[in-house]
Amino acid sequence: MYNSLALEKYNKKTIDLLDSDPHWQIVITTTALSLGIHAEELRDSIAVGTANTQDNRKQDVGRAGWKEGIIACRIIFMTMTELNKVNKIVKASGKVSVAAVSKVKQTTRAGKDTKKPLNPAKVVFLAEKVCPVACENVVYDNPPPRTLRMDCIQAQHPIPCDLCCMQYKLPYDPCQFPSSSDETTLHLFTMPSTASKPHKPRKKADDLKKVELEEVERALATYEQQLYAEEQLVAPHCYHPCSLYFPNALQEAIASDLLKIKSLAALNIILALKSWPFIELQSSNLFDYISLLQKTIHFQYGLSDIEKSSSNIDAVNLPPLNPSK
Ligand SMILES: [Zn+2]
Secondary structure (H helix, E strand, C coil), X not given: CECCCCCHHHHHHHHHHHHHCCCCCCXXXXXXXXXXXXXXXXXXXXXXXXXXXXXXXXXXXXXXXCCCCCCXXXXXXXXXXXXXXXXXXXXXXXXXXXXXXXXCCCECCCCCECCCCCCXXXXXXXXXXXXXXXXXXXXXXXXXXXXXXXXXCCCCCCCCCHHHHXXXXXXXXXXXXXXXXXXXXXXXXXXXXXXXXXXXXXXXXCXXXXXXXXXXXXXXXXXXXXXXXXXXXXXXXXXXXXXXXXXXXXXXXXXXXXXXXXXXXXXXXXXXXXXXXXHHHHHHHHHHHHHHHHHHHHHHHCCCHHHHHHCCHHHCCCCCCCCCC
């Protein structure tokens, strides 16, 4: 783990090990790693969520692939919510350019000015449909002008981007990213022995253990904050106290039955019994969030095969960590 709360000595050791220990292959980090860090062996960068600005994005992903001969892979996960916002802004702007997008007034669902408008350069980059590399050159006005708008194929990049592969009908599989030209073989990743501790069987298939229940309660409290942050902006609820958005009694009812909630209909019965005012708008998001919690518990705390087969976890698509808006 690398973050700004850790001791400087600890963070320095993390970076040193990246370069010197071939078994040291993954660092989980906050954006703290994006500034002024140089680890030559860093090959791939996987970002969960997009950076606030296009400059920050460059900074975040730019840590990987500094060594000569290394082909670095950069992956950014973004939410459908953000993608929808981007598409809406681009539609309103009429033209995909930083200047046009800057003129669009970004508002909330209630029609008020949004407190966190999306950065125009970021909108243009995320909306790009031809070649993000060329798009970035245009955004930054990268010289020389002759090559500014060239896509990966025209500019003869050794590895074309995914959109260029699609456009030119080249084979593209993100799981089969071409290997670097150096001969280094990475060691097989081995789980630390502490993680393979046998789990105590649960008393009943659908009951949470104490430690799981505590984790679920914390997760539901986080959901409450996120729901409040989102829904308080909507006019009909803006004067309601926070405690009314996701009442404790409802949280307790969901927590105690968490593993039994196997369908949206089952969740809706609980929500209706507690007269939850957001059933129509939010129950589907809440169900996704609950499914994610169930999945986390199944994998984090272990479950016998019989229990696994009795649940519907395979049918659940992983929702974003934040409930979608
Ligand atoms: Zn391209």
